[in-house]
Amino acid sequence: MKVMTYRELESKDELLPLLDHAFGWTFNQRSFDKFAKIDPRLMNSPIGFCVVESGHVVGYVGVMDLATLTSNGDVEYVGGIYGVATLPSHVRKGISTTLINEAHRYFRDQGYRFSLLGTSHTIVAHSLYQKLGYTDLFERPSAYKIMTQNKTKTTIKGKSQKLDLDRILVIYKEHVKGKTGLVVRDKTYLELLEKTEGLTARDCVINDAGYVLFRVQKIGAWVNGIWIREFVASDSKEMNKLLDLVEERAKDMIYDRTVLDRSLLQVYRSCNYMIHERSHSVLMVKPLTSDASFKQVYSNRFFMTGLDFF
Ligand SMILES: CC(C)(COP(=O)(O)OP(=O)(O)OC[C@H]1O[C@@H](n2cnc3c(N)ncnc32)[C@H](O)[C@@H]1OP(=O)(O)O)[C@@H](O)C(=O)NCCC(=O)NCCS
Incomplete structure (x- = not known):
C-alpha cells in the first residue's frame, strides 16, 4: 500500500469526493491550506496521511499536534486524529488501519504519549478504533x-x-486555571477560531x-x-x-x-x-507508550470546550 502525506500529494482534488462521501465535508483545498498555515495544530504536521492506489487517493487520516496542559503544569503535545475516511469502493482492505498506524508512528517520532480522536459509538469506526487500542474517555453532556x-x-x-479577543482570552485563562487538557490558547488560536467558526x-x-x-x-x-x-x-x-x-x-x-x-x-x-448526560459522540484516547497513563498525566481535570473538538 502506497502511503503519502497530504503535503506530498501532487493534487489534492480527490480529497473532495473522499471526504464528502465520508462526512459531507466539501473539502476546499485553497481555504483549508490557508487555515492550515496559521493553525498551530496543523502548521508543523504532515496534515494527513493518504493511501494512493493506481494514482488515486482512496483513504485519508488527518493528524494534528495538540498542545495540552498536564497536572504538573507542563505543556505537553499529544496527537490528534481527524478525518478518517476510505472510499466506499475500498473499505475492509485495511486502509484505515494502515493510515492510523502511520499516524501513530508520526506521533511516537514526535515523542507524544497519547493520541486522541472524536467519534460516535454508533458507527463502525468505533470498533476500528477499539481494535487499534483506543478507549472511551468521555461523552458530551x-x-x-x-x-x-x-x-x-x-x-x-x-x-x-x-x-474583543483580548478580553475573551483573559476571562478564558482565568477560567481554566487549575484545569488540564486542551486549555493552551493564545490570541492566534482565537483568531483562527474566529475565522473558521465565522x-x-x-x-x-x-x-x-x-x-x-x-x-x-x-x-x-x-x-x-x-x-x-x-x-x-x-x-x-x-x-x-x-x-x-x-x-x-x-x-x-x-x-x-x-x-x-x-x-x-x-x-x-x-x-x-x-x-x-449521555451522547453518541465520544472522545477516545490511546496511550502510545506502554507506561503512559492518561489519568496520571491529566488527573480528572482534563478540560476542553465545544470549540476545541477537532
Ligand atoms: C470507518 C472507515 C474509515 C473504515 O475504513 P476501512 O479502510 O474500511 O477500515 P479497515 O479496513 O482498516 O478496517 C479495520 C477494522 O475495522 C472494522 N470495520 C471496518 N469497517 C467495518 C464495517 N463496515 N463493519 C464492521 N466492522 C468494520 C473491522 O473490525 C475491520 O477489520 P476486518 O475487516 O478485519 O474485520 C470507513 O468505513 C469510512 O470511511 N467510513 C465513513 C467515514 C467514517 O465514519 N469515518 C470515521 C469517522 S470518526
Missing part, C-alpha cells in the same frame, strides 16, 4: 431549550463588529466575569436557534446572567452540545433545559 415565550429583546443591526461580536455576550460564544443557526425555514459554542463564567450567578442575555437573542431554541463544566450543566438544569 448536552442541554436544549425550546423558547416558548419570545424573550427576544435585542435586534442588532448594522455591520458586525470585531470580537464568529463576530454579534455571536457573543460578554461581561467582566464571563462570555458566551454562539452561532445563530437558520437553515431555510427550519431552524432559528442559537448553538452555544463556548460558555465560560466564574460562577453559577454569572452563568445565569449570561444565559439570560443569550435567551434574549434566541427566537426558537438554544442548544449546547458539549457541556463539560458540571456547574454549567447544573445551571442549564435549573433553567429548565432538557439535559442529556
Whole structure:
C-alpha cells in the first residue's frame, strides 16, 4: 500500500469526493491550506496521511499536534486524529488501519504519549478504533431549550463588529486555571477560531466575569436557534446572567452540545433545559507508550470546550 502525506500529494482534488462521501465535508483545498498555515495544530504536521492506489487517493487520516496542559503544569503535545475516511469502493482492505498506524508512528517520532480522536459509538469506526487500542474517555453532556415565550429583546443591526479577543482570552485563562487538557490558547488560536467558526461580536455576550460564544443557526425555514459554542463564567450567578442575555437573542431554541463544566450543566438544569448526560459522540484516547497513563498525566481535570473538538 502506497502511503503519502497530504503535503506530498501532487493534487489534492480527490480529497473532495473522499471526504464528502465520508462526512459531507466539501473539502476546499485553497481555504483549508490557508487555515492550515496559521493553525498551530496543523502548521508543523504532515496534515494527513493518504493511501494512493493506481494514482488515486482512496483513504485519508488527518493528524494534528495538540498542545495540552498536564497536572504538573507542563505543556505537553499529544496527537490528534481527524478525518478518517476510505472510499466506499475500498473499505475492509485495511486502509484505515494502515493510515492510523502511520499516524501513530508520526506521533511516537514526535515523542507524544497519547493520541486522541472524536467519534460516535454508533458507527463502525468505533470498533476500528477499539481494535487499534483506543478507549472511551468521555461523552458530551448536552442541554436544549425550546423558547416558548419570545424573550427576544435585542435586534442588532448594522455591520458586525470585531470580537474583543483580548478580553475573551483573559476571562478564558482565568477560567481554566487549575484545569488540564486542551486549555493552551493564545490570541492566534482565537483568531483562527474566529475565522473558521465565522464568529463576530454579534455571536457573543460578554461581561467582566464571563462570555458566551454562539452561532445563530437558520437553515431555510427550519431552524432559528442559537448553538452555544463556548460558555465560560466564574460562577453559577454569572452563568445565569449570561444565559439570560443569550435567551434574549434566541427566537426558537438554544442548544449546547458539549457541556463539560458540571456547574454549567447544573445551571442549564435549573433553567429548565432538557439535559442529556449521555451522547453518541465520544472522545477516545490511546496511550502510545506502554507506561503512559492518561489519568496520571491529566488527573480528572482534563478540560476542553465545544470549540476545541477537532
Ligand atoms: C470507518 C472507515 C474509515 C473504515 O475504513 P476501512 O479502510 O474500511 O477500515 P479497515 O479496513 O482498516 O478496517 C479495520 C477494522 O475495522 C472494522 N470495520 C471496518 N469497517 C467495518 C464495517 N463496515 N463493519 C464492521 N466492522 C468494520 C473491522 O473490525 C475491520 O477489520 P476486518 O475487516 O478485519 O474485520 C470507513 O468505513 C469510512 O470511511 N467510513 C465513513 C467515514 C467514517 O465514519 N469515518 C470515521 C469517522 S470518526
